[in-house]
Amino acid sequence: MTERQLQFRVGIFVIIAAVSAAMMIFQFGEFGAFWQRPITVVVHFSSAPGVQPGGPVEMNGIPIGTVRDIGIDRRRGGARVRVDLLPRFQVRSDARPRLIRSLFGDTTIEFTLGRQGRTLRDGDVLEGLPPVDPMNVVARLDEQLRTTMASFERTSVQWGRVAENINGLVDNRRGDLERAIGESAVALAQFSKTMTSANALFANANQVLGDPRQQHNLRQSLDALPRLVGETEATIKAVRRTVLTVNTNLVQLQGVTAPLARRGDSIVARIDATLGNLESLTADLGRFSRVINTPGGSLSRLARDPALYRNLNESSGSLALLLKNLQPVIRDLRIFSDKVARHPELLGVQGALRGSAGVKEPPREANSGRGARRNN
Structure with missing residues (x-):
């Protein structure tokens, strides 16, 4: 190569x-x-220590923008911070910015996650939350610690006084304390007996509950409890309906008694008059009963003399027999009156000389007319 x-x-x-x-x-x-064009919003803080242009703006630890500039809000006071937010992070209008400072002095604007409202637009103004300074927290903690130590010192002095008082009480009331200790021992013995009885009671309860039959009965009772509750609820509903019905009846009865109450005077007057009439009727009945109870009276004899009753009974029987025997006579009289009404000439001399069959006969005018026509 x-x-x-x-x-x-x-x-x-x-x-x-x-x-x-x-x-x-x-x-x-x-x-x-x-x-991408950023969204610029204004955040108002009461104070903004450590905020610098280009500082980070985060939401839940995720960078969503930077600080553009910082100035003084002369109208409201405090600090006025302009923030550039990335458009792809849609921050809601109810998000709250807060200053977060670390122990090293680094400052970050942290937005809370908004859930309602519209998304932020250019020029929107938000109210920021003041920062929490760790040094101020430490200073306040130091002050609270000093206050706590002073309170603890005063409490220690008071506890010392309490110990001195207890020592004096023990020295002065030693006999009483010994008696109290003896009574406490007796009370502890009684408590021990009570606990022994309670243990025996619990053992008996465990024995009863451990019995399968008792467990079965208890299970049946628990199973029947919902049905009992349902029946109780139904009973309560029925009672409620009954109460409503009674209330309705009382209202209707009130409507009936209201006219009676308005006419009370006249009703009382009528009742008084009725009672007077009843009193006079009672007096008349008393006189009538005295007349009946008179030994020589007719009604008294009728009620007490059996011979008079028998005579009346025989008379009524004879009267019934007489009426029964008079029925044929009455029937003959009815026939006779009917015949006389049809043929009044029967009461003349011809009727006396000429006999009759005793039954109804056709009219003579009709027979004589037929004979005349036959002769012609």
């Missing part, structure tokens, strides 16, 4: 490496943003 060939190959390699590097830079360097 000659030196010229070596140089040619090295040149080809350098060209290929340069083209590959350029392609990788264009692929991963997001140079497409240079041909």
Whole structure:
């Protein structure tokens, strides 16, 4: 291999490496943003320490833009930061920018993820959240620690006083403490007995619950519980319907009793008059009962003398027999009256001399007319 060939190959390699590097830079360097017009929004902060033009703007740790410039908001006060956002990141109008400072003083504008509203447009103004300075947090923590230590010191002094009081109480009330300790021992013994009884109770409960038959009964009871609840609910509904019906009846009854209440005076007057009439009727009935109960009276004799009752019974029987025997006579009288009405001449001399068959006969005028026609 000659030196010229070596140089040619090295040149080809350098060209290929340069083209590959350029392609990788264009692929991963997001140079497409240079041909896209950014969305410029204004963020107002009460203070913006550490913010510089070209500073990063992120959302959930992903770069979405840079800081264009920073200035003072003379109308509202505070800092006025203009931010260029990449168009492909559609930031919602409810997103809130916040300043994030690290321990080394690096400042980043972090946007929260908005979920509602429209996307941001050029010139929109957002209200930023103030930054959290770690040094200020440490300073406040130091102040709180000093306050806590002072409180702990005061608490220690108070606990020392409590210990002194307890020591004095123990020295002065030693006999009482011994008696209290003895009573505590008795109480502990009673508590031990109680716990023994409780253990026995739990053992009996375990024995009862461990019985398969009891478990089966308990399972049946638990299975029947939903049905019982359903029946109870149905009963409550029925009671509610009954109460509503009673309420409706009471309302209707109120409508009925309202006219009675308005006519109460007249009704009471009528009831009073009715009671007076009933009282007079009761007096008349009393007099009538006294008349009946008089020993010599007719009604009393009729009620008490059986001979009079028998006579009345026999008289009624005789009257019934008489009426039965009078029926043929009445029938003959009806026939006689009918014949007399048809032939009144039967009551004359001819009727007395000439006998009759006792039955209805055709009219004589009709017979005489037929005889005359026959002679002609």
